[in-house]
Amino acid sequence: MDVSYTDESGLYELVDAAQDRLLDLEITQDKLVIRRFMEELVSDKGLAAYGEKEVRHNLELGSVDTILLSENLRNTRAKITCSNRSCDFSENKTLVPNAPPQGNCLKCGSPLQVADEIDLVSDLSKLADESGATVKIISSEFEEGAQLYQAFGGIAAILRYKTSHL
Numbered sequence: 001m002d003v004s005y006t007d008e009s010g011l012y013e014l015v016d017a018a019q020d021r022l023l024d025l026e027i028t029q030d031k032l033v034i035r036r037f038m039e040e041l042v043s044d045k046g047l048a049a050y051g052e053k054e055v056r057h058n059l060e061l062g063s064v065d066t067i068l069l070s071e072n073l074r075n076t077r078a079k080i081t082c083s084n085r086s087c088d089f090s091e092n093k094t095l096v097p098n099a100p101p102q103g104n105c106l107k108c109g110s111p112l113q114v115a116d117e118i119d120l121v122s123d124l125s126k127l128a129d130e131s132g133a134t135v136k137i138i139s140s141e142f143e144e145g146a147q148l149y150q151a152f153g154g155i156a157a158i159l160r161y162k163t164s165h166l
């Protein structure tokens, strides 16, 4: 690489080149962690989990070593409550973007409402942090990253030890 340091455009070139290399490095690390997951998936050690339900179950058990989350995930995790103020019904649910909760309260039949809502990625990252798991947000701008989203729902985990399936 030939970079001129004598003027500002040379400096920009230098910064651009450094950013390109950082991006390459990130993608390489993403690829390596996906490869680790794939290796666990095909081995018989039972150290791979995927899909929100299985991965959340393992996060709650504290058995996740590394969680892989696609940056394409747009779902939210919501606390759903009853619109009837004298009713104490509440549940946590994953929602697709811009979709109100379906159905009525199981206790009193009143319409349901969203009381609190955060990104699914933030919700799962928080659970992962609490159990000391490593969080990897995976770009979809390369083939394996796109596969993580399409084939595994954008949520996968490498486990510390084998757990029973849900």
Ligand SMILES: [Zn+2]
Pocket: 082, 083, 084, 087, 088, 089, 105, 106, 107, 108, 109, 110
């Ligand atoms: Zn209710």
